[in-house]
Amino acid sequence: MIPDLFAAYFADHQSILWLLTITVDLAFALLLYRFFGQYGLYASVILGILLANLQGPKLTIIWLPLVGNLQTSMGVILYSGIYFATDLLSEKYGKKAANTAVQLGFLTSIIIVVMISISLMFLPSTEPKTADFSREVHNAFNTLFNFTPRFVFGSLLAYYISQTFDVWMFHYVKEKTNGKHLWLRNNVSTLCSQAIDTCVYSLVVWWGIVDLQTAIMLGLAKYLIKVIIALIDTPFIYLGRTWDIASVPALSNHH
Helix, strand or coil: CCCHHHHHHHHCCHHHHHHHHHHHHHHHHHHHHHHHHHHHHHHHHHHHHHHHHHHCCCEEEEEECCCEEEEEEHHHHHCHHHHHHHHHHHHHHCHHHHHHHHHHHHHHHHHHHHHHHHHHCCCCCCCCCCHHHHHHHHHHHHHHHCCCHHHHHHHHHHHHHHHHHHHHHHHHHHHHCCCCCHHHHHHHHHHHHHHHHHHHHHHHHHECCECHHHHHHHHHHHHHHHHHHHHHCHHHHHHHHHCCCCCCCCCCCCC
């Protein structure tokens, strides 16, 4: 799908690629909001959940200035649109709308886990013409989506606690600053909730698989990337706030 020229360039420029990925992810969230208003932001949260689940197991190396190479997952990078969407929902439509998005995302995560777990119980086709292909696809799905109970519980717990806290903190800071300083409430709520998300996930999912020190180091590496993502999304939320879009955009009538 991607031309070889671009693939070759980004193979040698991974730092540019991850910044571009975040920018594109946030731009898509803005486009969904621009065309579909409140519904678009709900869709952005669900899309972020789907992307994080689909690509979460994919590990990569990101180089950061003054830090060097950090190992992280695509799930961390593609999670950025979720916090952006809930913060913009909070800003434009209030706490109730943002909490609805959190609950939609939580339920979506549960449905994904249940339905994929059921899908994995189906055996691959044994028809001679498709058996090899079917077995390869089945094994690939098992590798990516054969979730352990620890991973499922840790992911759901971290998501729900951190996202609920994000909405609460956003409105708490907004109230304390009398609605001023959007950049402050956007970054404070996201950075604090991301810290909670990282702590819960690292302790529940990683601790026991690796020792506590390694779990903490993995969490710190991911949190540093999350901090940078939170700073990048600030201009996007300022842009979104300037648009006067109805909560439910009118749809054209076709006769």
